[in-house]
Amino acid sequence: MDYKKEEKEGKLKHKFTKDRGKWESFEVKKMADMLTDIKNFKPVFWQNPNKLSANKALARIDFSFDDILDAQKRLQRFAPLIKKLFPETEDGIIESPLVEIPRMKQEIEKLYGGKVNGRLFLKCDNYLKVAGSIKARGGIYEVLKHAETLLLENGLITLEDDYSKISEERFKKFFSNYKVAVGSTGNLGLSIGIMAAALGFKVDVHMSHDAKEWKKKILRDRGVNVIEYREDYSKAVEEGRKKAAAEKNTYFVDDENSRDLFLGYSVAALRLKEQLAELGIEVNKQNPLYVYLPCGVGGAPGGISFGLKTIFKDDVYCYFVEPTHSPCMLLGLITQKFSAIHVRDFGLDNITEADGLAVGSPSRLVAEIANILIDGIYTIEDEELFKLLALLQDSENIKVEPSAAASLKGPLLVNSSTNAIHISWATGGIFIPEEIYREMYKRGKSYLKDTALY
Numbered sequence: 001m002d003y004k005k006e007e008k009e010g011k012l013k014h015k016f017t018k019d020r021g022k023w024e025s026f027e028v029k030k031m032a033d034m035l036t037d038i039k040n041f042k043p044v045f046w047q048n049p050n051k052l053s054a055n056k057a058l059a060r061i062d063f064s065f066d067d068i069l070d071a072q073k074r075l076q077r078f079a080p081l082i083k084k085l086f087p088e089t090e091d092g093i094i095e096s097p098l099v100e101i102p103r104m105k106q107e108i109e110k111l112y113g114g115k116v117n118g119r120l121f122l123k124c125d126n127y128l129k130v131a132g133s134i135k136a137r138g139g140i141y142e143v144l145k146h147a148e149t150l151l152l153e154n155g156l157i158t159l160e161d162d163y164s165k166i167s168e169e170r171f172k173k174f175f176s177n178y179k180v181a182v183g184s185t186g187n188l189g190l191s192i193g194i195m196a197a198a199l200g201f202k203v204d205v206h207m208s209h210d211a212k213e214w215k216k217k218i219l220r221d222r223g224v225n226v227i228e229y230r231e232d233y234s235k236a237v238e239e240g241r242k243k244a245a246a247e248k249n250t251y252f253v254d255d256e257n258s259r260d261l262f263l264g265y266s267v268a269a270l271r272l273k274e275q276l277a278e279l280g281i282e283v284n285k286q287n288p289l290y291v292y293l294p295c296g297v298g299g300a301p302g303g304i305s306f307g308l309k310t311i312f313k314d315d316v317y318c319y320f321v322e323p324t325h326s327p328c329m330l331l332g333l334i335t336q337k338f339s340a341i342h343v344r345d346f347g348l349d350n351i352t353e354a355d356g357l358a359v360g361s362p363s364r365l366v367a368e369i370a371n372i373l374i375d376g377i378y379t380i381e382d383e384e385l386f387k388l389l390a391l392l393q394d395s396e397n398i399k400v401e402p403s404a405a406a407s408l409k410g411p412l413l414v415n416s417s418t419n420a421i422h423i424s425w426a427t428g429g430i431f432i433p434e435e436i437y438r439e440m441y442k443r444g445k446s447y448l449k450d451t452a453l454y
């Protein structure tokens, strides 16, 4: 293989070969090159050399299949309450559709001049009810778990009760004695704020400077206390954590360390398995699954990858995607320093329009898991996000936010068989106000015009 040519074409890949000695020397040399590219804001594709087989990795990870099932059962217990509080969910289960996007597949091939082997699907968390993003999976789950714990401790419910009664005024009064707090770039804050406020909790959301005004407005309209920072996400989390620790009855949802968030995300894998089966798709060695997940601090893509590897083992390949300006998980894994890095240590500014991914340091909890579990990470420039956002609108009439569009380039970067099933995870978008979305779309269209392909 002509690696130099591949590198030039932006398709740099790091492959295992049978000759391990040869592979290692190749990898070490390329790592140095890759760090240089990362520091120069160049997009890279990194194949994880520390990945273990699914069974070996799972044996070392401190979460189990039973933990995922436990989380799923908790969400089922709460379904009657969610149905009552958010009738738009219909059955009280907050889930998104899985749709095939063949026209977008053609657009990706045209834009990048390559071939996507197999079928391409979009997991539409951009349409997730209640909070409009992937963060709803973990965020809402953790708020519900905390609420359940408080109610059980105070003898106000039993596990066998119909939880719809939790919408009664007396429960709201009970929760008003407690506060839930969180640090966020926007979407986790929305999930926690919307659900905690609906239950009756007081809520503090500590927002980094990246957080969009319209997200803050949605929260303020629901009575949430939004605290703004001029600094980035790490600072918002740090300050939020400190303030919560100093207060009585305040529960801090810790995006950098939370096991509950992680498990809330992981339930998506059980649901995806069902959706694939409904489409008559069987995942196995001959029909492998490739999943592309936008990564900020790592909780959402980490929890979902854990769930998918638990179910599909080595027949699923999980790739994270990060902006070239905020590749915190990639740097954490390449350097093996996990959370003990910030992208600014590498001269990067952590400034990106993909606000959900504008994170400088990864979660240690997730980085240690991702290190042995995931298949790789690629990075993407902001300009590409807008192009992909506009192409998805034109080809499939689907609205996503820039963070979510990042997942659409993945299928073109991997070498897959023609039987592969690719899933780009569209992590958010439905709540974007129309005028702001139109501007994003126009921006994408103008970048596309510059390519002379459109």
Ligand SMILES: Cc1ncc(COP(=O)(O)O)c(C=O)c1O
Residues within 6 Å of the ligand: 133, 134, 135, 185, 186, 187, 188, 294, 295, 296, 297, 298, 299, 300, 301, 355, 356, 357, 359, 401, 403, 404, 427, 428
């Ligand atoms: C739209 C969107 N996609 C992806 C992510 C990444 O999730 P995580 O920060 O858990 O890695 C976020 C995080 O806020 C997000 O808002």
